């Protein structure tokens with residue numbers, strides 16, 4: 001059976017970059033990787049020379065794999081997520097959305113730059129999108145342009161993915177399966 005897609009952002013949901021620096025949440029490990037200009041928490045020139053600090057929870061890979069989705073990276077890391085993030089989480093190499101020229105390009109209408117490419121990538125297939133940056137405008141865009149179900153699930157970048165987020169995502173998969181067998 002064709003599983004729904006789960007579009008996964010890294011910085012915010014998996015890496016709670018906005019948490020207080022001295023407060024690494026339980027279960028997380030610290031990773032330092034060379035900086036790439038596209039990363040979201042750049043705070044000026046001086047910080048750009050230092051490696052980027054990430055917090056990741058190695059349990060998250062297994063949990064994500066059990067939700068019933070087909071996982072897909074939807075992040076400024078693009079294919080780097082397979083090199084840097086997936087091994088730490090115990091995830092296999094995943095497909096990723098290639099944002100190409102629209103990467104980090106703000107739109108005049110306020111719709112997030114990821115939203116159009118994600119809707120195009122989904123091509124009408126049901127999806128959930130986990131990110132720390134969606135707004136009402138993105139929901140409106142998805143409702144207008146996506147033919148199937150689409151869940152925009154917002155995660156606080158100070159907190160990252162938690163048990164209740166995983167429950168919401170699992171419930172969403174279940175609701176899709178129920179509507180498929182009853183229609």
Ligand SMILES: [Mg+2]
Pocket residue numbers: 009010011012013040131132133
């Ligand atoms: Mg993010």
